[in-house]
């Protein structure tokens with residue numbers, strides 16, 4: 001089942017963070033905020049984001065949490081991506097120029113088969129997309145790179161998803177978030193969430 005076509009993406013632009021869970025939207029809305037440094041700091045402060053490491057219990061690092069919802073955070077260069085909503089989410093982002101650093105051996109053989117017809121820059125870009133999608137899926141399930149990325153398939157010929165029973169009991173859907181200069185992938189359990197994308201520019205860095 002194709003996952004990209006089912007999602008509705010709306011893009012709105014604000015210069016200041018707002019309280020995102022104050023009586024708006026629905027449970028399956030996913031808010032994706034693309035932030036500069038200052039807007040990011042204001043946003044995570046406003047949302048009350050906390051950290052807790054599943055390995056050592058530290059609150060200085062580890063998985064972010066927020067009261068009354070779910071949150072996932074990724075960074076790509078100067079871009080900070082904060083995804084949050086009423087359902088579990090996992091988001092990952094990479095600058096789309098870092099195509100050299102990713103090796104196809106991290107992919108499942110079924111994914112390599114999908115990419116086999118591509119060459120050069122197109123192949124490198126496709127590998128990066130699969131890689132970011134896999135990291136998003138593993139951030140959703142919470143195991144991160146403790147799960148070997150070549151053990152499961154996220155890129156199928158007909159869409160982006162992970163079948164149930166491999167890394168989660170439910171099917172995982174992966175959606176690409178459009179962003180200039182970065183590859184951003186969002187993973188969740190809903191086939192067609194409403195994706196609300198905002199670009200939060202730092203006051204000193206308005207476009």
Ligand SMILES: [Zn+2]
Pocket residue numbers: 053054055056057058061062
């Ligand atoms: Zn730790």
